Amino acid sequence: MASVRQSPTDPVFVQNPYPFYARARSMAPLVQWDDYGMMAAFGHEAVHALLRDRRFGREKPVELRRPVPAHLTAFDTVERHSLLNAEPPRHTRLRGLVLRAFTSRRITGLGPEIRTLCHQLIDAFPTGSFDLLDAYCSRIPVLIIARLLGVPEEMWRDLLRWSHDMVAMYQARRTRVVENAANQSADDFSAFLREYTNQRRASPRDDLITQLIAAEEKSDKLSTDELIGTCILLLNAGHEATVHGLGNGVKTLRETGTDLACLTPDRIDATVEEILRFDPPLHMFTRYAYDNIEIFGHRFNRGDEVALMLAAANRDPEAWDNPDRFDPTSPIKTNASFGAGLHFCVGASLARLEIAIGLAVLFERCSNLHLTTPPQYSDTYHFHGLTRLMVAVDWSLTIAKSKKKYENRFNLHCVCWDCRWCGNLCQQKNSWRMPGMIRVHEVQNRPNCWRVFSIWCAEY
Numbered sequence: 183m184a185s186v187r188q189s190p191t192d193p194v195f196v197q198n199p200y201p202f203y204a205r206a207r208s209m210a211p212l213v214q215w216d217d218y219g220m221m222a223a224f225g226h227e228a229v230h231a232l233l234r235d236r237r238f239g240r241e242k243p244v245e246l247r248r249p250v251p252a253h254l255t256a257f258d259t260v261e262r263h264s265l266l267n268a269e270p271p272r273h274t275r276l277r278g279l280v281l282r283a284f285t286s287r288r289i290t291g292l293g294p295e296i297r298t299l300c301h302q303l304i305d306a307f308p309t310g311s312f313d314l315l316d317a318y319c320s321r322i323p324v325l326i327i328a329r330l331l332g333v334p335e336e337m338w339r340d341l342l343r344w345s346h347d348m349v350a351m352y353q354a355r356r357t358r359v360v361e362n363a364a365n366q367s368a369d370d371f372s373a374f375l376r377e378y379t380n381q382r383r384a385s386p387r388d389d390l391i392t393q394l395i396a397a398e399e400k401s402d403k404l405s406t407d408e409l410i411g412t413c414i415l416l417l418n419a420g421h422e423a424t425v426h427g428l429g430n431g432v433k434t435l436r437e438t439g440t441d442l443a444c445l446t447p448d449r450i451d452a453t454v455e456e457i458l459r460f461d462p463p464l465h466m467f468t469r470y471a472y473d474n475i476e477i478f479g480h481r482f483n484r485g486d487e488v489a490l491m492l493a494a495a496n497r498d499p500e501a502w503d504n505p506d507r508f509d510p511t512s513p514i515k516t517n518a519s520f521g522a523g524l525h526f527c528v529g530a531s532l533a534r535l536e537i538a539i540g541l542a543v544l545f546e547r548c549s550n551l552h553l554t555t556p557p558q559y560s561d562t563y564h565f566h567g568l569t570r571l572m573v574a575v576d577w578s579l580t581i582a583k584s585k586k587k588y589e590n591r592f593n594l595h596c597v598c599w600d601c602r603w604c605g606n607l608c609q610q611k612n613s614w615r616m617p618g619m620i621r622v623h624e625v626q627n628r629p630n631c632w633r634v635f636s637i638w639c640a641e642y
């Protein structure tokens with residue numbers, strides 16, 4: 183049996199796990215990863231096959247369950263009632279309820295709202311060097327999932343804190359301090375949701391929490407613990423990975439010097455897919471064998487765990503030509519970043535939309551956004567996201583460049599987003615609504631309203 187050793191907290195691995203993945207993938211379809219004490223699949227074929235194989239699942243087999251230590255009871259209650267850790271028939275019931283809120287019509291309909299939010303966040307960017315994860319990437323998904331669920335969005339800081347504490351339990355550096363913080367946050371998060379859902383019973387709205395409360399009131403559909411577990415899963419899963427999908431995407435685009443034409447509407451979907459293939463935010467998920475199973479030359483006994491290495495599968499040369507190269511022009515091909523099979527990510531279309539709009543609006547308005555410090559990944563494996571993403575935007579350079587580039591071809595009209603200076607002129611001429619118009623959100627260095635000043639270029 184082929185085996186490998188690699189500490190998931192080794193700083194070199196944390197910054198770049200891909201050479202290790204390539205080495206392990208070249209050994210066999212399944213390799214024993216000694217540091218985790220389990221078999222791991224690193225190749226595209228094995229990862230996709232195991233994700234879809236119903237003889238493997240996420241719920242711990244009964245005979246492996248142990249009494250939960252007292253300091254983890256609140257965390258365990260949330261986890262036990264989450265659909266991510268369930269298998270059919272419980273999984274089918276819970277997932278069905280959630281999917282009602284994630285119809286493609288509902289998600290696509292969020293586009294204008296996400297776009298407006300992106301503009302508002304950019305309007306508030308600080309000057310000089312700042313952390314884009316904090317000012318932009320983390321805000322979009324947390325505010326949107328709070329709105330979709332129907333949780334007060336002004337609580338976003340609490341939601342982020344609770345969520346960070348809880349997901350730290352899945353990271354390689356788990357300690358007693360991490361466990362205590364996760365349990366406390368699970369307790370606080372549950373207490374808040376219990377109180378909030380009680381208030382919301384009397385005031386139904388068009389949001390997911392209203393639908394879940396209705397299902398809970400028909401108690402055969404959803405218990406109160408399941409209602410809370412589902413809300414917490416959606417709030418946590420709804421932003422933790424998207425933040426880093428967006429952050430890793432900005433890093434990749436800038437470090438590879440990729441032409442921003444890859445963000446135009448006709449190319450953005452392929453670019454987002456390539457970002458998620460090339461450097462996904464979640465690298466590994468595990469499954470339990472529910473039977474004695476012979477597969478890919480290995481015999482699993484019931485209860486054995488296997489690691490599915492999503493990010494390694496995405497770089498398999500059997501599936502992609504030149505997989506270590508970031509190429510947003512390559513045709514879309516299914517990658518493993520959102521999983522596959524029964525537990526395929528419920529929020530995949532929402533995450534794709536948030537990343538697409540987040541990147542398009544960011545680079546439309548801040549085309550010269552650049553990294554000011556080389557970004558570093560956090561020591562939080564199996565999560566793969568940056569600690570900070572320090573950037574700066576040179577607004578005056580942006581205007582100069584755009585003028586040089588566009589002046590010969592377009593008439594320029596200026597609209598100040600705050601005072602609407604010159605806005606009437608453009609609107610009277612109906613120029614900025616004309617089909618074929620090119621809109622360039624650039625910012626002119628103008629006293630008083632310099633950060634909200636845009637140039638609209640209309641092709642006449």
Ligand code: HEM
Pocket residue numbers: 240265266267277327415416419420421423424427462463464467468492518519520521522524525526527528529530532533
């Ligand atoms: C770039 C962003 C995202 C990535 C890379 C991602 C990735 C994943 C992956 C790999 C799984 C499957 C885990 C497994 O098979 O063991 C998953 C499941 C899940 N994701 Fe996401 N996710 C993202 C965003 C979201 C968003 C925005 C939401 C919700 C709004 C969400 C909600 C969920 C839920 C509820 C599950 C559990 C599905 C089930 O067990 O049936 N995710 N996600």
